Amino acid sequence: MDNKEYTLIKKQLTSLMDQSDLTINGLAEGTNLSSMTIRKILLQQTKPSVQTLEKITAFFEITIAQLFSEKLINIKRIEDIEALKDFYEDNKSNPEYFSSRSKEGIATYFLRNVLIKDQYFSEPRRAKEIHVYIKENPKYSKNFNPKVIAKVLDRMYNEGILKRMDKTGKKSVFYYSVNS
Incomplete structure (x- = not known):
């Protein structure tokens, strides 16, 4: 398997x-694979076996x-994919399997779909400032872990959704704003 194939599988799986x-x-549980196997595939650190690919497909x-x-x-x-539908029904009460219900997933959803539309994001802001704004603004009043917010902001930057500036030049403190 060459690098292109690893990249394609990662892109498709994501x-x-x-x-x-x-x-x-959630994917590990649904496919009866280990979460480490899924992580290694996503990090392009392993060649998935035919059996692994068959379980996913x-x-x-x-x-x-x-x-x-x-x-x-x-x-x-x-609803039209039997295994997926059954998995949803059997695991309704298990939030760690679903992005929209996991803690990081909730923060991701909030930043990508709610806060990004806020004028607050038009000016460059540090992750810590964003955390305080979300927590103290009566409109939101959400107390996400600051590390989770920083991780989500970094991912949004890597995906081209946000701009990131390094005002200190030390690559340790970044300012994020909407990429328009």
């Missing part, structure tokens, strides 16, 4: 997890060829 609202732990009702395709896979509605 997209499948986003579309199905699954965390690494069976869970999402896709083909192995689709995992290696440049074109992103669009899965059917969750």
